[in-house]
Amino acid sequence: MSLPQQLTIAGFIFIIALVGIASWYGYLRLTTLSEQITQLDTKLDIQIASTTASLQNNLAEATSSLGNAFQQENLNVQAQLGGVRNQVGSITGVVTDLQKLSKTDPELLAKYSKVFFLSDTYAPARLVEIPSAYAYSETKQLQIIPEVLPYVLRMIEQAKAGGVALYVDSAYRSFASQKSLKGQYSVVYGTGTANQFSADQGYSEHQLGTTADFITTGTGGALAGFDATPAYAWMVANAYHYGFVLSYPKDNGYYIFEPWHWRFVGVKLATDLHTAGTYFYTMDQRAIDTYLISLFD
Ligand SMILES: [Zn+2]
DSSP, rough: HHHHHHOOOOOOOOHHOOOOOOOHHHHHHHHHHHHHHHOOOOOOOOHHHHHHHHHHHHHHHHHHHHHHHHHHHHHHHHHOOOHHHHHHHHHHHHHHHHHHHHHHHHHSSSOOTTOOOTTOOOOOOOOOOOOGGGBSSSSSSSSSSTTHHHHHHHHHHHHTTTTTOOEEEEEEHHHHHHHHHHHHHHHHHHHHHHHHHHHHTTTTGGTTTSSSEEEEEETTTOOOOOOGSSHHHHHHHHGGGGTTSSSSOOOOOSOOOOEEEEEEEOOHHHHHHHHHTOGGGGOHHHHHTGGGGGTOO
């Protein structure tokens, strides 16, 4: 083999070796790049997964706080609505109370009997007849205000159901009829004695149309002695259920003991007086006036 030939072969081998090295290097480089790409892919996957999880968390938190905000706002609105309803309710209540008060005659719970005076022009707005079956005398015309009539009738019926005979002997008296009655008493008994049991005109509770004298059988038509009858005992125990109170108990500062004379003051006040064991005329007028609103309840 000639030298040029040898050189050519050596050159060829060298080139082959060079290409081989270059290829090997290229292969190595390619493998590294591929590994790097795989690593990047993994990193990217992890990052995407983490970002997605974080976004999902944020979304859940936002949804939750939005929900809470809505719920809170809803509660606020409901509370405000409730407040408005309460206000409307209390305004309605006040209006109803005022309407009731405007229709209730304040004289009906005022103290008379030498304390206050009803003028000769005072008369109840309306009066109704007490049916004769409830009156002691079938010929005597008895009147009372319409709001009180059902209480009187119920009371007499309940007494009767309990075996107690109870009748109305006297009810409404006008200023003029009280004047005439007092005049008659004064002639018969003398003014001093008459003043002990009979009111002057204008001071009688009978002028209010809410007050009645009650009587029972067995006393010969007399009011005196009523306190010794079962009818009186029944009234002491039960009359407050029907809004009636005894105006002049024993040792009162106004008149003699009048066991027959009962005034309608409403069930609430009558019950409170009964429970406290006290009497209408011992109460302060301002305290009495607070019951005006519940007079016919
Ligand atoms: Zn009387």
